[in-house]
Amino acid sequence: MQATCFEVRGLSIRLAQCDITEADTEAIVNAANSYLKHGGGVALAIVRKGGDVIQRESDEWVKRYGPVPEGEVAVTGAGKLKAKYVIHAVGPKYGDPLGDEKLARAISNSLLKAEELGLKSIALPAISTGVFGYPYRRCAEIMADVFLATAGKLKSLRTVLVCLWGSEAYEAFRSVFLEKLRDYISSCP
Template identity: 40%
Template sequence: MKLKLLQSDITAIKVDAIVNAANTSLLGGGGVDGAIHRKGGYEILEACRKIRATQGKCNPGEAVITTAGNLPAKYVIHTVGPVWNQGGKDKEELLANCYMNSLRLAQENAVKTIAFPNISTGIYKFPKELAAKIAIETVNDFKSDEIEEVIFVCFDKENYNLYDKLLRTWKI
């Protein structure tokens, strides 16, 4: 898999799947979650409601897949990142699971290109540098014959610079 970095709005990226940093309700919220639901439209919300009706909420570390509605992607993979609070190894593992479970769903759905936002680094207060390290490590360790390209999409310059620095020093 090729790793790529962009500073952009993830809702404008043309890939097979974009990942949504969702909340447990799957019904939209603030940040990237709200933007994806607003721009993707009613189809995404309706698909999330059907998932909730069959399995209930989505727990931290888990992921589900829906249509992308009006977005330029085919799918949205919704994953719920951990709220940092006091932190700890369990929060780090939950964040890694977000990436791992999203990649597994992508592979199961023949996704060739996937874009990730900075999961849990907004209102969930996960330390940005640690989150970037976990994201890059987890994606780099994932082996797939299906997925050709993973794009880390940073909305802000701070996250972009963190990812850029880590990717330049990473042994990829």
């Protein structure tokens, strides 16, 4: 597996071209829509691998609390996945005037939810880069900025795996992270 690693104020960040459903982390993040209908992309792959229980729990969550606003998160179990939890992060559609702010909140709230749950590790996808149309580079810039702003505030969360599907996504993120986090490059374990 191709990987590039960084260490930001005690937070180990690993960029890898990989399948998030295979991540060996305590939680994985799903790039979700507000109604938590997992019909395509990362969401569908997670439900296929983890089982229908993830969709059922998602439906219950929405029934109980209502749609998840853009930038916010919901949590369900992870079914048959290696992870304990799926954190469903609702990102914005590209072109939304407040899109960058909402995407930053979706990423940040995913990390903070993992922290609230007392988790040590989480896997993140490139939120909003699928059907929501965000360019890889812009998502990577926002994600790197969130890591810089949030890393020092995290107590339990120690490891973030950024799972990127395909070489185009991996190379875009790697390029941006090497620019923005150049002072934090570390060797991969």
